[in-house]
Amino acid sequence: MTPTPTPASLVARTPEDILAFVPVALGFPPECSVAMLTFGRGQSFHARVDLPDDPDDVDDVVDALLRPSLRHRVRQVIFVVYDDDTVVADESAWSLHEAFTERGIEVIDVLRVHDGRWFAVLPGRPPEAYDGVPFDSGSHPFTARAVFDGRVTRASREELRATLDPVPDEVAASGALLATSPAPLTGDRVRAVVTRHGEGPVPVPTEVLVPLALALRDPASRDQAWAGLSRAVARAHVELWSDVVRRLPDDLVAGPAAVLAVAAWLAGEGALAWCAVERCRAVDPGHSLARLVADLLDEACSPELWEPVRSSWERGAA
Template identity: 45%
Template structure:
């Protein structure tokens, strides 16, 4: 899902952030990029301390993909009630990006429905904060019209792929009653998922058990990935997110990785990270999950997967 917004001022930037992230961030540093062939956005938790080592890590995480994608300009929004933290971030980020030849449009601090520009000079005093309300902004209205959901927080977004206890128990019992999965499961699993995608239906119990029981097979998982295109990614995401919510622990890593893949393909990096959190909770070194995490960190675009498919 591609979101194109044209911002002409600070309040446009503030309204754009929850639309492109899919949630209203808190205690976060957000970077919006402009002018690249494939622009992207990034969100980081605020570092627990704003010492030199923490700031250097933040700079490297954000500069590296900006350099790779030849970004022209960036804008930063610090979501925090701590002016000192925002000031330290601004004083470190702006020179680092300018040194790379990347212009900085602005550094804003937002908190409790108000914003201000953060002075770049270390120790300078912030101007008074200005109230803002993005609920009625045209960007928000456009997102609603397009059917995009903006969650109140990252926790609320994460809840969309959180486990459902009763369903996990029910599906787990059904999986235990099935024979060991094998290569022959590739076609029936693909047909089940395609049916749910095409009909807009949620997975049924028996079908979900068949899919989840087989997804630990590499050939089944790979076939599930190859079935996803950027045009169908959103619908596949709906199905795999539902499967993830009911997946028993042994099936969580592979199911979560496929869910993250669908989210990445649909342009929803924030939800992809939420799915990967579930993957790594069970298997911190899951190969596909680790690969997808690297893609997200490096802001690799979904078009890269299409190139892989075309060359296969």
Template identity: 45%
Template sequence: MTTTLTAQSPEDILAAVPVVLGFHPQDSLVMLTFGALSFHARLDLSPPADADVPAGAVEALLAPSRRHGVDRVVFVVYSDDSDLAARLAAALVPAFVADGIGVVDVLRAHRGQWCSVPIRAGARESPPRPFDDTHHPFSAQAVFEGRVTLGSREELRATLEPDVERRARWAALVEDLPAPGPAEVARANALVAGWVESGADPDDAGAAAVLRAVSRLDVRDTALYAVTRDTVRDHLRVWVSLLRGAPDAQVPDTAAVTAFCAWQSGQGALAWCALDRCFEVDPEHRLGTCLAECLVRAVPPSAWEEGGPSDPAEPERTTGADGAARVRASQFPHDELHRDSA
């Protein structure tokens, strides 16, 4: 389901941000874009303010905006640091305008109040005004559509944290299974398909079989190709459950498939949280690295279905050895880009 939000005021913008991100950002720079194919981005801002943040923000946000023909943008700085917000505005606005991208506004939000950040040197912020993004019509629409908005990115990441009891049960079962062979491709696919169709959670024996098999490249590729627009949320539900019970050795592969499902469902923030878990165990995981590149480049989920056109400027896909996730160039609409602080 695609959520359409029509923002007509700063309060609308501020209410839209947690809906499109899936959580209420803190110490963040958020960019909402508008055009034929829009995407939304978030960057971490680490207190105390880092003098290099503005330059890094320009590089991180302008490149995908230029690449995807963005018409206009709005920036929201979630911070109590007015000087940082002013420096960000001073760095971002001229760069975007010079590139032909209109800047509708730069806002600073903190503790239920917002200000308009000055763009001209020496100008002052507007007086703070209250806003409520929890009782806004956008929030009600999100609830009606079944979209959950969490209090922070940490709460979002917590939805992927290990279930200790489940992991202990499954680890013991996985250890007793032999190394997976080619026959496990069909079996693992059938098990996941059954949970997707029935809406059931993975059972212990089946989960152990899938987790033992997911180390095979052909099992992972089959898992990726089984995901469709109609089934992506159910696939995500299943793989989140598997990730929360995965033993350490199976976490990278399981987390990468989970990240793929989150990306395909338009939940970029959740995809990054899954990749966090992947890279904690295997920082150079191949599929995870490919997906991270897709998120950084703002590649849209639709690029997965478009295949590999001959024009090198268009999205391209290869297959095999985790190459299925090697999609390049294009956009990633309706969600976030995320850069962790150094």
């Protein structure tokens, strides 16, 4: 699941509004997915779950979306199913409607999207809504507002994931330095480097980058890289750690990718946080920090929960 906070000052009133809002909220237009928009007295969040290949696995989709909705006291939801008119799409739409309604959560609407058209699922729409209504989110005011606000919407999740792909020349330079067996940075030095380069656009030099990554293999040193983060600086640290991840060979990338996942979660970039978790797990499937972030994302935990944890950690480290 990819939970994402609500972009401010966007009010959706029509199906076209909803369909323009989803890519802005998630950071990319979904494919073969269910997107959920939530509303209520608790924490509002938006989420995306991949559709399964088998209709028998639809219950997993329902559970992944219903569990955090109940936890956060969601009162109303809208579902958008991105898929052709398949058995899985139809089963997912109606199973979600039934499960949420049974638990007292109002389902405002369910839409299905395929090939630039939206289709009504629930009864009560005009007849043409069930035959497919063309739409174009690219010219919608929500899309223009997102660009104005500096929110980047990628063409797909694959394009977002590709922003963390290795840069061959940089990886080769890091690998050459690694072959000389440099010493890892100390914990204090890790924090100093992260603080310095998190404040500006100057990338970490290779001669520091490799010792930094080596240090992050040690959990105590890794804590120095992420536990002092705040939401105010999270976006700058997303840029910092994205650059670090792209420049490292695979055997050094797990720790930095996990720290990137924390920063992305704090910055409200849930989809990027998942991509960072996946990059970490591809090298180290059991990585503890990646598991922590994955749990936060699965439960749609708000970044607002972080500040009390950070303050407690700071007091303990003092």
